Amino acid sequence: MTDGATFTILIVDDEQHILFSSESLLRFAGFREIRTLDDSRRVLSLLEKETIDLIVLDLFMPYVSGRELLTLLSRDYPHIPVIVMTAADEVDIAVDCMKGGAFDYLVKPVENARLVSCVKRALEISSLKNQVSQLREHLLSNRIENPGAFSALVSVSPKMSAIFQYCEVIARSRQPVIINGETGTGKELIAKAIHTASGLKGKFVPVNAAGLDDNMFSDTLFGHKKGAFTGADQARAGLIAQASGGTLFLDEIGDLHEVSQVKLLRLLQEQEYYQVGSDMPLVSDARVIVATNRDLRELTATGKFRNDLYFRLCTHQVQLPPLRKRAEDISVLLNHFLEESAQELKKKKPSYPPELVTLLSLYDFPGNVREMKALIFDAVARHGSGVLSLERFREHIGIRSAPPASASLPVKGVVDGLRQALDRLPTVREVEEYLVDEAMKLANGNQGIAASLLGFTRQTLNKRLRKNRENLP
Structure with a gap:
């Protein structure tokens, strides 16, 4: 998904009507920052002063030809994709331009849809390349620039630290994110952290897709017009409107109804949606993050999840490890939840016997951090005075970790x-x-x-x- 408002496009052509029509078309397609030049001699000086994300370049112009400019741009600004748009419909010239570094070669007159799709594709690929480069540099630096964004996720695990670094880099992207992880691993907390690190001005709006049929999903997400159905006495904007300029978080995406998947795909591809009862498309600039505890690849293989939607969503993927794979966090989380529960229950934080950490480390925590938090809150609620009793923990772990009678022990x-x-x-x-x-x-x-x-x-x-x-x- 390409958000036109975040990119600056430069159109270079000596014909004023081409500049006007191309600028109007791209603005209508959602691109807000567009520069035009009818004098090719001013291109390099403009690039020294402004940040340009993409250039649409004519080949045959007075003073400095587009072919000469392409050579200079490929040498000095290789990170800026250049789309050549010219009247020359000659294979040799097209091949020469592509070898010279052009992203694509379009022959005038260019169909509107072709130009828009080409610009979107060039910006998406360029954006992904920049993110990979930033991610490499960020991971090599082994630091988190905005630790406050991840303060809700208590961890000293190197695995989690690497995830925080990755999330900090992809936060700057507008591409979708899939967060995978077992129940209770903190998928929504990671989504909130990505939103915070992104610096987006809009709100973080969570939606649980589990149990929503298509009608409910459409009404909840997209809203409805007055009179769209029985009982629709007033128009209502959906949650996607609340997420404008921010992040829409769809949890349990693996349970999304098949018809709803098609609507979500359109939202991601075109940044458009329809309110219930309306045939006029509305535009959304919300960033989309989804989460699931299911294997989406397996669901696509069985036909329960659309392939095209999966590939649209999986640009960035975060895999959260279960608590049993980050045992080093047990003592840290124990102290954190003891402090939190004591404050909430208006009690003094209890001390605990050293063997409690060992006992918790031996348990596999099928409910992960959420289960551990609930267990500690319950133990503190039952606690009277002195050292925290192990009885509640032994009782919980003994019941939950006992194998069924039919299980074969090794x-x-x-x-x-x-x-x-x-x-x-x-x-x-x-x-x-x-x-x-x-x-x-x-x-x-x-x-x-x-x-x-x-x-x-x-x-x-x-x-x-x-x-x-x-x-x-």
Whole structure:
């Protein structure tokens, strides 16, 4: 999606009627910043003073020809795409211009739609190249220029830091973004951070697409005209209008109805939409960010999600890691949520036993950060005084992490490994010693947690450990 208001286009032609008609056409297509020159000698001096994003260039002009200018532009301003627009319909000249660095070669008279689409395509490709270059420089610098934009995402993980850097770069783009991640990983927080880092003046407007049929989606997003349907006593602007100049965030995009997908595709491609009950298109300049916990590629393969929409959305992609893949954040999040919950519940922040971090680190948190926050808030709400009790955490983790009765535990793999190492079937005592030793390693030496992992009482584990020490040579 190309936002014309953010780009400056220069049209160079010695014929005034060409300048006027081309400028009018591009302005009608949404491009606001357009410069025109009828004297090719002034092009280079203009480029020294102004930032130009694209040049539409005639070939045959007095003083300095378009071919000479193309050579100079390719040498001194290679980042600016140049579209040659000329009356010369000769293959040799076209090939020569393309080899000389032209983005495209258009023969006058040019169809309106062809010129507009060519300009949009050139700007999109140029914008993506600039973003890749900026991203490379930004990642190599290993810094975040606007850390305040990401303050809601508490993390010390290098994985998250790399994501923040990437998001900071793509925030400057107007291209769509897909945010993938499990439930509770913070997809909306990342979307808000991208919006904040973008510097857009408009609002951040979230919409949950799950459960919306096409009629509800259209009315919610695009609004309706008065009398569009029974009960539509007044006209209503949709949420897309509220997101003007800002960001529209569509959550659970994988659940979007097929007909609604077509409407979203049009919004992304043409920046246009129709209110319910209207046949007059409206223009939107909102940046679109979507999120899902589903595999969109798999959905496209089964025909449940449109290929063309997926490829339109996936210009920028953010994959958020689950909490179990960023264990270094456990203690940081624990302290953050203890502080937050204590403030909200008007309590003093409780201290906690060191083994709590180990206990939480052993849990896979299927609900990710959201689940951890809820667990800590509940524990603080139940807390009276002194050190925070582990009981609520053990109860939650014990219930949630217990495998179903039908699940096959990897006992055979353990026994087979010992059998290969010993070159014989291990004894019951050897298997027990191995399991006790592994549980103590996982629990960082904490007997209470190790006992929970093994299904022992703490007293039983203590006896096993004492017996193992006695059997040492």
